[in-house]
Amino acid sequence: MSNTENQNQGRRRFVFWFFSIGTLVPVFWLFAGFPFAERMNWDWTNSSAFLILLLVVWPTISMLPLDLDLNWYQFILAMLVVAPLNGVWYGAIGFFIWHVRGRLGRAAESRLRS
Numbered sequence: 574m575s576n577t578e579n580q581n582q583g584r585r586r587f588v589f590w591f592f593s594i595g596t597l598v599p600v601f602w603l604f605a606g607f608p609f610a611e612r613m614n615w616d617w618t619n620s621s622a623f624l625i626l627l628l629v630v631w632p633t634i635s636m637l638p639l640d641l642d643l644n645w646y647q648f649i650l651a652m653l654v655v656a657p658l659n660g661v662w663y664g665a666i667g668f669f670i671w672h673v674r675g676r677l678g679r680a681a682e683s684r685l686r687s
Contacts, residue, residue: 588667595663596656602631603652633659 627634633655 584671587671588664591667592660592664596660598631598663599633599637599652599656599659631659632662
């Protein structure tokens with residue numbers, strides 16, 4: 574395998590891991606995050622820092638209908654759409670991090686040579 578193929582494979586693996594983690598984040602937030610917040614008595618609706626964190630970590634929450642009249646099968650169908658879209662968001666962030674890391678590494682290397 575050439576060096577370029579190794580870099581491509583490494584990048585694909587890196588972005589895939591970001592996608593996988595991003596797909597699991599909505600499930601984690603729903604089954605662990607919100608009950609934990611209620612147990613800790615956090616008023617997260619008035620906390621702007623928490624809402625900003627939530628939108629950065631789970632930007633597709635706005636696509637998830639959180640009304641009380643939602644049936645369980647509608648919720649599962651919504652999660653089947655929202656979770657992969659969140660994974661795409663994480664994959665894009667992973668792709669961005671990969672390229673920034675590469676550029677910073679090359680800049681540091683050229684600076685050390687001079």
